[in-house]
Amino acid sequence: MRDEPDALAAYAAAKGYFDLCFEASGSALALQRALPTMVPQGTVVQLGLGGEFTLPINAVITREVRLLGSFRFHADFVEAVNLLGSGMIDVRPLITAVLPFEEATAAFKLASRRDSALKVQMAF
Numbered sequence: 001m002r003d004e005p006d007a008l009a010a011y012a013a014a015k016g017y018f019d020l021c022f023e024a025s026g027s028a029l030a031l032q033r034a035l036p037t038m039v040p041q042g043t044v045v046q047l048g049l050g051g052e053f054t055l056p057i058n059a060v061i062t063r064e065v066r067l068l069g070s071f072r073f074h075a076d077f078v079e080a081v082n083l084l085g086s087g088m089i090d091v092r093p094l095i096t097a098v099l100p101f102e103e104a105t106a107a108f109k110l111a112s113r114r115d116s117a118l119k120v121q122m123a124f
Contacts, residue, residue: 005033008033008034008036008037011037012036012037015039015040016036016037016038016039016040016042016063017037017039018034018037018038018039018042019038019039019042019043020042020043020044020045020089021034021037021038021042021043021044021045022045022047022080023044023045023046023047023048024047024048025048025050026048026049026050026051027048027050028050028053028054030048031044031046031053031055032056032059035056035059035060035063035065036059038063038065039063040063040064040065041063041064041065041066042063042065042066043065043066043067043068044065044066044067044068045068045069045070045076045080046067046068046069046070047070047071055067091119094118094119095118095119095120095121096110096116096117096118096119096120097110097117097120097121098120098121098122098123099120099121099122099123100122100123101122101123101124103122104122107120107121107122108120
């Protein structure tokens with residue numbers, strides 16, 4: 001997101017593209033860039049903790065976006081897991097790499113490199 005500031009621009013055209021967004025990084029910039037991509041009355045679920053940051057309230061109000069916070073293992077988490085498991089939500093575009101469990105050290109090193117990795121998955 002930081003290195004590709006226009007990555008979501010096509011999704012912000014017209015009246016947005018996404019009905020649902022899970023923001024899990026806790027980055028104020030990620031939330032700010034996600035809001036214009038939401039269709040009117042879409043829902044943003046904020047999972048990531050990033051401290052205090054400014055919220056572009058005009059984007060929330062004019063699009064009538066629902067902004068929900070979710071923490072830990074509340075019932076929403078179960079629903080999210082079910083949606084992922086059923087294939088209703090495809091997160092493959094977010095996965096930078098999949099490494100075998102035997103390469104766990106390399107997986108954690110790669111995951112810590114924010115300049116080149118978004119999400120790193122270990123295969124068991």
